Amino acid sequence: MNEYDVIIVGGSFAGLATAYFTQAENLLIIEKEKEIGARQRSTCGAPVDWVRRLGAERSILRTFDTITIHSPNGRELIIDLPMPYCTIDYRTFCASVAEHLKNAEIRTGTEVTGVEAGDPGKVLCGHEAYSSGLIVDASGWRAAVASHLKHGYAHLPRRIAGLETVAEYDADSIHIYFGNKLIPGGYAWVFPLTGGLSRVGLGSLKKVNLMDLNRRFLDFLGIEHFEAEHHGGIIPCLGMRDPVVGDIFVVGDAAGQVLPGTAEGIRKAFIYAEVLGGLISRVLKGELERSRALEIYRQEVLRSKKFYDIMLTIQNIAYNAPDWVLERVIGKVKSDRSILKRLLRVYFEEDSGHANMNSLLASLKHILKR
Ligand SMILES: Cc1cc2nc3c(=O)[nH]c(=O)nc-3n(C[C@H](O)[C@H](O)[C@H](O)COP(=O)(O)OP(=O)(O)OC[C@H]3O[C@@H](n4cnc5c(N)ncnc54)[C@H](O)[C@@H]3O)c2cc1C
Known part of the structure; x- marks a missing residue:
């Protein structure tokens, strides 16, 4: 049977958190990677409380109470965070949240290739089709579902990308470095992990060679040992997109909910996933019409525009x-x-x-x- 109460496209921060807060019985998550959590793109810094709320405490690697900002001339500004943050192991995080979704079906290695609007609507994956009255696009910045319904929905007028590696470097705060010599049009970072390791990377909105610049940043920090493999991706922090497209709910990076300036997208994905999950759960209980849920979700999100x-x-x-x-x-x-x-x-x-x-x-x- 290919009919579900809820279909969520994307099994990362936004998709898993929405599923968690929905707690629907007949829910399908479609994820294109072979396994949930298989491909980390992010530094994965998030508030400890949120990670715990989602039942993923065991994914926490290191916790922090401060962020240290470094000016171009090496001046340090230490900021006490109003809530503790942590770095997490992405794979463990995804697996932990998924464990709490007892009745959800998670279909990995399946790429969404199209959508048909309607009530119910259809999500197309090659020759397969899955139908539901409640479809959520949580597929990251390319917005795989919404883009099919609205031409140019995921277009970014400028590229803003980030890249990092894991290096032998220890610190007890998150560190952010500014300065055009180090990284023009952006900033560089150190997010400590366990075992004397850190995620060391940078992001920029300029057309620069991030790999070369990160090598220079590693040199600047005096780091000799680091993994040759880097990971990262596009950060769609160029303003909010409409969180409702046709009859589709859009959440997380797919809806441009990552904050400009800080590129904080995980906490925001959780916040809007909770709003959305709550609304979907009310629709399923018969307390709310789908059309009203779409309206309320749009209002709630755009309040922060x-x-x-x-x-x-x-x-x-x-x-x-x-x-x-x-x-x-x-x-x-x-x-x-x-x-x-x-x-x-x-x-x-x-x-x-x-x-x-x-x-x-x-x-x-x-x-x-x-
Ligand atoms: C280098 C870097 C560092 C960052 N560091 C931080 C940080 O420390 N803290 C923070 O808050 N934010 C950070 N961000 C931003 C944060 O990672 C994103 O905002 C966050 O990942 C958004 O989560 P998401 O679930 O919306 O999207 P994603 O994490 O991008 O997940 C989308 C999911 O959808 C799947 N998918 C895509 N297309 C399809 C398809 N067609 N069919 C099926 N599945 C599909 C993907 O495989 C993926 O699993 C960083 C971003 C980058 C690039």
């Missing part, structure tokens, strides 16, 4: 700024901790709808003022 737009402006300024501007901004935030406090509050409260955007804009103006 203004914040995403502001973050996009910050990203455009920060990633194109000369070093002296980056130096001054980091120096200003370092010397006035109240600005930092305000920025962090808005950053972490914005999805609750209580964040004060005016306070954010005032802080930004203050930082950029001579």
Whole structure:
């Protein structure tokens, strides 16, 4: 039988979390990789609480209370995180969440190649078709389902990509490095793991050779031993897309929900997956019409659009700024901790709808003022 209550395309952060919060009995997850969690693209830094809530505590490798920002001239700004973050083992994370989806069918090694709208709609995988009234596109930045319904939906006007490797390097904080010599149009990072290893990488919106630049960054850190193999991918942090396309729900990178400026997409995927999972579960219980669920989901997500737009402006300024501007901004935030406090509050409260955007804009103006 190829009929399901819910079909989710993509078995990564957004898809698995949506399935988790839906807790539907007759749910199908379609994943093109041979196994869930087989292909890590991300640094996998996420809040500890979220990883625990999804029942994936055993995937946690290392936890952190701080992020250290490095200015182009080597000045350090240590930021206390309002919630602990961790690095996770991607494969273990996916397997752990999947274990909690007792009644879900996970079809791996299956690529979605098309979709037919309707109620129920059909998801096409080569010659196979699967039908459901509730279809979720959680297939990452290419939005494999939504793109079939809306031409140009996943088009990115600019490429913004990240790349990293695992290296012998230890640290007790997440480290972020700015500076055009090191990485033009972006930033470099160190996310520690266990056993004296770290994920070391960088991302940029400029057309640069990320592999060469990462070799230089590894040299800069004095790292001699690292894995030759790098992983990474496109980061669609260029603003939110419409989270509803036809009758399809779109979540995570597929809907452009990764935050510009910080490229934080995992926490955001979880947040919107929870909203979506809750709505789907109400449709299945007969408490809500599908059309109303689509409407509410769109409203809930687009409530944050203004914040995403502001973050996009910050990203455009920060990633194109000369070093002296980056130096001054980091120096200003370092010397006035109240600005930092305000920025962090808005950053972490914005999805609750209580964040004060005016306070954010005032802080930004203050930082950029001579
Ligand atoms: C180098 C790098 C580092 C990053 N570091 C961080 C970080 O530390 N913290 C953070 O919060 N964010 C980070 N991000 C962003 C974060 O990884 C993404 O926002 C997050 O992975 C989005 O999850 P997702 O489930 O929406 O999409 P994805 O993780 O991209 O998953 C999409 C899934 O859909 C599957 N799929 C795709 N097409 C099809 C198809 N046609 N049929 C079936 N299945 C399909 C894919 O195989 C994949 O499993 C980073 C990104 C990059 C590139």
